[in-house]
Amino acid sequence: MLLKKSFFIASMLLLLLPILFSAFKYSQNNFEISDIIPREIYTVSLELEMSDLPKKAVVKSYLPESNQRQEIRNHTWYGDSITVTTKKNEFGTQIIWDVADFNDVLYTYEYEVEGKYVRFDLPLDSPFEEHSSIELQQFLSSDPFIQTSHVQIESKAKELKKHSVLATLRSNFAYVKSIRSSNTRLLTDAVSVLRLNRASCNGKSRLFTALCRAQGIPSRVVGGTILENVQKRTSHLWSEIYYGGSWIPFDVMNDHFAMLPANYLQLYTGDVYLFNYTKDLNFDYQFDIKKKYQSLNEKRIEGLSLWPLLNELHLPMDLLRSLLLLPLAALLIAIFRNVVGINSFGILLPALIGLALVNVDLVTGLTAFGIVIVLVALLHLLLEKWSLLHVPKVAIILTSVIITLLTFGIAGVLLDWEMGEMMIYLPIVIISITAERFAKVLNEEDLSEALKMLLNTALISLLTCLIFRSKLLIGVFLTFPELYLPLIVILLFLGRWIGMRISEYRRFSPTLN
Amino acid sequence: MFDKWKNRIIGSEILGINERNMDYVYQLNPKKYFTLADDKVKCKELLHANNIACAKTYGVVRRIGDISRMWSNLNHYKKIAIKPANGSGGGGILILKKNAEGYWVSGGEIWSEQKIFTHMARIIMGMYSFGSSDHVLVEQCIEPHPFFAEIYAAGVPDFRIILIKDEPVMSMLRVPTDKSGGKANLHQGGLGIGIDMEKGTLLDAFDGHTYYTHHPDNGNSIAGKEIPMWNTLVALSIATSKCFPLDYLGIDIVIDAELGPLIMEINVRPGLGIQLANKSGLKLLLKAKLN
Structure with missing residues (x-):
C-alpha cells in the first residue's frame, strides 16, 4: 500500500508540474500555436563569376520580392569592385551590377526565403x-x-x-x-x-x-527557381x-493545377531573361541553396526549450523527428498492445516502419512494403521446409530482400515505374525482420493469422508515421520538452494497467454473456 | 480508492492478459525459475528427483559428439519420443516406433540411423529454439488411455490444470479434431473441454466458436463423461506444483494406458482460453486463493 501511495503521489507530481510549467512558459511568451511549428527556410546564395572583362561591364538580374506566398529577408552580399543598384520595373525588382575592374570578379548575393504553399479553389x-x-x-x-x-x-x-x-x-x-x-x-x-x-x-x-x-x-x-538543397543553374x-x-x-511541367508548393521562388513576372549582361563578358552564375529549419523568431520562445538544436545546430529534420517523436510513437504502440490488444510483428518494429515511410507517399510505401514482405516470407517458408540453421537462414533472407529491392529498383528505372524506383530506398533490415516474423506466424499459425498481423502492423506503422510527419508535434516537444515527464507517467500507468484488453471482450464474449 | 476504481473499469470475472501478467505471473513466478518449467530437460530432472510420475527419460544429448554413444543405449527400446528441450509449439518433436523388421518408423516412413542423428544434431544446433543451442531429450513414448479413444481416436489428448499456490482452481481436457491435425491446442482448432472438478466429469466442448456436447467430427458423447483416475490426476498436479518454486502454473497431464497419469509439461504463463472451455472466469477463483 505504501508503495502504491508513493507511486501515486510521484506520478501525479510528474504529471502536473510539467504541465503547469508548460502553461507558465506559454503565458510568459507571447506566441501563437502556429509559431511553434518549425519553419522551412532556404538560404539562397546567387554566385556570380565574371572574367574576360571589357572595360566596363553591366549584369542585370531580378531579386525576389516578398508577397503573399514568399517572404524574403536578410539580404547580404560580398565581393568588391562592383556597384549595385536596384530598380523596380514592370517585371519585378531589377538588380544591376556595374563592374569596373579588369580582374576576374567573384560576387555573392544572399537572402533567406520562406515560402508558403498556396492553393486556389475555382x-x-x-x-x-x-x-x-x-x-x-x-x-x-x-x-x-x-x-x-x-x-x-x-x-x-x-x-x-x-x-x-x-x-x-x-x-x-x-x-x-x-x-x-x-x-x-x-x-x-x-x-x-x-x-x-x-x-x-x-x-x-x-x-x-x-x-x-x-x-x-x-x-x-512567371520566372524563378525551385528551391532544393542543391547547387543549380x-x-x-x-x-x-x-x-x-x-x-x-x-x-x-510539374503538374501543379491552381496551386504551388512552398519551395517555388518567384523572381520576376513576364517573359524576360533572368540575366542580361554586356556582350563578350564571360559570365557564369549558380544558385547555392541550403535548406534549414528554425523558429519564426529565435528570441520569441524563452526559458528551457530545445529550439537551439534547430536554430543553432541546424539538426536535420529526419534526425530531429526520430529523436523527439519516438517516445510518442512508443506510447501509441503500448496503448495498441496493452489496451486495445492488437498485436503486431515486433514491439517497436511498427515505429521503425513508420519512420521509414516519413518521406514517401504512404499508400505507395505501405504497398511496396507489403509486396516485399510477402515475397520474402514465401521464400522463408521454402527455406523452412529445407530445415536450415538459423543464422545462414537469416543471411539468406537479408540477401533475398536486397535482391528483391534491387530488382524492383531496376525495373522501376527501366519501366519508369515510380513505386519500383522508390522500393530501393526501403530499409533492408527492418524488412528482413518483418518478413521473418511474418513467415514464423505463417508457419506456426496460418495464413489468415499472419495476414491479420501484417495488417495490424501496417495500421500501427501508418499511425506512427502520421505522428512522425507532424511538424506541430516536433514543435511541441521542442518548445515544451518537459512534457516527456507526463508521457512517462502515462506509460507508468499503462504499465500497471490490468484491465481487459478491448480485443479480449470479443474473445471471451461466449462466456461474458 | 484505487481498487474501487479498478473494479468499475474491469468489472467482469474474466481474467485478461494484463491482469494475469501483472498480478499472477509476475507476482508469483520469479523470473529466474522460469527455466525450470520452460526447459524440458531441467523440468524432468526436477520431476524425477521428486519421484513425480512422468514419461521415463531415456537419455539427454547435450553435444553432437555424444549422439552415437547415446544412441547405442537407446536402440533396444520399441518406442521413443525425441524432443528439443527448448522447442516451441511442438516443433522438432519426433515420435519413433520400431516396425516388425526392427526398423525405426515415423509417419509411415522408415528413418535410418543417419537421418535420426541428423535430426538430433539439428536440435542441438538450435534449429527449433531460434538460434541458441539446445539439448535433445529422448523419452518414453506415451500410449494414451483407452478413455481418450472413446472421444477421438487419434493424437494424444491432455489435461491442463491451473494451480495457484499449489491449489488447483480450473482445468480442461484438450482433444484434437480433424481440423487441428492431431494437435490439441485451442487456437489450432482443437477442442477445449471444461471439467467439473468436484465430480471429475467433463462439461461442454468449445472449438473457438461453438459449444458442443458431442465431438463435432464423430458424434461421440463428451458432456457428463467421467474422467478415469481423476483424483490421482489432481493429486499428481498438486504434488508437482509443490516441487516447483513457482506459484502460478498450468500443468499438462496425460493418462498413459499402463502407467496412469503422467506429467507432460509445466507452463509458467498458462493461456486464458481455459475460461472459455469452462464458461467461467478465473478472476474470483484466483483472488480467493491469493488472500
Missing part, C-alpha cells in the same frame, strides 16, 4: 470575366514568344475552350501536359511547341499562357492566370 461554374481595364490588356495580347494571335494558337484555343473558366483551364492544362517533356535549355516559343509537340518548362508555360490569353483569360509567365518558368481579382499559379 468554382465549378466560374463564368468568363470581361476585362476592359488597360492594365490587363497586356496579359491578353500577343508577345514575341507567346503568340496569342497566331492562327494555330487561336484554333487550338477555340478547340479547348469550354463553358466555364475552370473547365477551360482543365482542358488547356491536360492538353499541354500531354505534350512530351524535354529538358532542353533552349528557348521555345508557344507556336514551336505546337509544331514540335515537345517542350521544356518554358515552352509549356508559354503555350499554356498563349492559349489562356486567346480564350480571354488574362495570363502571364536551372531556373524555372510557370504560368499565372488572373481570375476573381488574384493571380492563380499553374505549373504544367
Whole structure:
C-alpha cells in the first residue's frame, strides 16, 4: 500500500508540474500555436563569376520580392569592385551590377526565403470575366514568344475552350501536359511547341499562357527557381492566370493545377531573361541553396526549450523527428498492445516502419512494403521446409530482400515505374525482420493469422508515421520538452494497467454473456 | 480508492492478459525459475528427483559428439519420443516406433540411423529454439488411455490444470479434431473441454466458436463423461506444483494406458482460453486463493 501511495503521489507530481510549467512558459511568451511549428527556410546564395572583362561591364538580374506566398529577408552580399543598384520595373525588382575592374570578379548575393504553399479553389461554374481595364490588356495580347494571335494558337484555343473558366483551364492544362517533356535549355516559343509537340518548362508555360490569353483569360509567365538543397543553374518558368481579382499559379511541367508548393521562388513576372549582361563578358552564375529549419523568431520562445538544436545546430529534420517523436510513437504502440490488444510483428518494429515511410507517399510505401514482405516470407517458408540453421537462414533472407529491392529498383528505372524506383530506398533490415516474423506466424499459425498481423502492423506503422510527419508535434516537444515527464507517467500507468484488453471482450464474449 | 476504481473499469470475472501478467505471473513466478518449467530437460530432472510420475527419460544429448554413444543405449527400446528441450509449439518433436523388421518408423516412413542423428544434431544446433543451442531429450513414448479413444481416436489428448499456490482452481481436457491435425491446442482448432472438478466429469466442448456436447467430427458423447483416475490426476498436479518454486502454473497431464497419469509439461504463463472451455472466469477463483 505504501508503495502504491508513493507511486501515486510521484506520478501525479510528474504529471502536473510539467504541465503547469508548460502553461507558465506559454503565458510568459507571447506566441501563437502556429509559431511553434518549425519553419522551412532556404538560404539562397546567387554566385556570380565574371572574367574576360571589357572595360566596363553591366549584369542585370531580378531579386525576389516578398508577397503573399514568399517572404524574403536578410539580404547580404560580398565581393568588391562592383556597384549595385536596384530598380523596380514592370517585371519585378531589377538588380544591376556595374563592374569596373579588369580582374576576374567573384560576387555573392544572399537572402533567406520562406515560402508558403498556396492553393486556389475555382468554382465549378466560374463564368468568363470581361476585362476592359488597360492594365490587363497586356496579359491578353500577343508577345514575341507567346503568340496569342497566331492562327494555330487561336484554333487550338477555340478547340479547348469550354463553358466555364475552370473547365477551360482543365482542358488547356491536360492538353499541354500531354505534350512530351524535354529538358532542353533552349528557348521555345508557344507556336514551336505546337509544331514540335515537345517542350521544356518554358515552352509549356508559354503555350499554356498563349492559349489562356486567346480564350480571354488574362495570363502571364512567371520566372524563378525551385528551391532544393542543391547547387543549380536551372531556373524555372510557370504560368499565372488572373481570375476573381488574384493571380492563380499553374505549373504544367510539374503538374501543379491552381496551386504551388512552398519551395517555388518567384523572381520576376513576364517573359524576360533572368540575366542580361554586356556582350563578350564571360559570365557564369549558380544558385547555392541550403535548406534549414528554425523558429519564426529565435528570441520569441524563452526559458528551457530545445529550439537551439534547430536554430543553432541546424539538426536535420529526419534526425530531429526520430529523436523527439519516438517516445510518442512508443506510447501509441503500448496503448495498441496493452489496451486495445492488437498485436503486431515486433514491439517497436511498427515505429521503425513508420519512420521509414516519413518521406514517401504512404499508400505507395505501405504497398511496396507489403509486396516485399510477402515475397520474402514465401521464400522463408521454402527455406523452412529445407530445415536450415538459423543464422545462414537469416543471411539468406537479408540477401533475398536486397535482391528483391534491387530488382524492383531496376525495373522501376527501366519501366519508369515510380513505386519500383522508390522500393530501393526501403530499409533492408527492418524488412528482413518483418518478413521473418511474418513467415514464423505463417508457419506456426496460418495464413489468415499472419495476414491479420501484417495488417495490424501496417495500421500501427501508418499511425506512427502520421505522428512522425507532424511538424506541430516536433514543435511541441521542442518548445515544451518537459512534457516527456507526463508521457512517462502515462506509460507508468499503462504499465500497471490490468484491465481487459478491448480485443479480449470479443474473445471471451461466449462466456461474458 | 484505487481498487474501487479498478473494479468499475474491469468489472467482469474474466481474467485478461494484463491482469494475469501483472498480478499472477509476475507476482508469483520469479523470473529466474522460469527455466525450470520452460526447459524440458531441467523440468524432468526436477520431476524425477521428486519421484513425480512422468514419461521415463531415456537419455539427454547435450553435444553432437555424444549422439552415437547415446544412441547405442537407446536402440533396444520399441518406442521413443525425441524432443528439443527448448522447442516451441511442438516443433522438432519426433515420435519413433520400431516396425516388425526392427526398423525405426515415423509417419509411415522408415528413418535410418543417419537421418535420426541428423535430426538430433539439428536440435542441438538450435534449429527449433531460434538460434541458441539446445539439448535433445529422448523419452518414453506415451500410449494414451483407452478413455481418450472413446472421444477421438487419434493424437494424444491432455489435461491442463491451473494451480495457484499449489491449489488447483480450473482445468480442461484438450482433444484434437480433424481440423487441428492431431494437435490439441485451442487456437489450432482443437477442442477445449471444461471439467467439473468436484465430480471429475467433463462439461461442454468449445472449438473457438461453438459449444458442443458431442465431438463435432464423430458424434461421440463428451458432456457428463467421467474422467478415469481423476483424483490421482489432481493429486499428481498438486504434488508437482509443490516441487516447483513457482506459484502460478498450468500443468499438462496425460493418462498413459499402463502407467496412469503422467506429467507432460509445466507452463509458467498458462493461456486464458481455459475460461472459455469452462464458461467461467478465473478472476474470483484466483483472488480467493491469493488472500
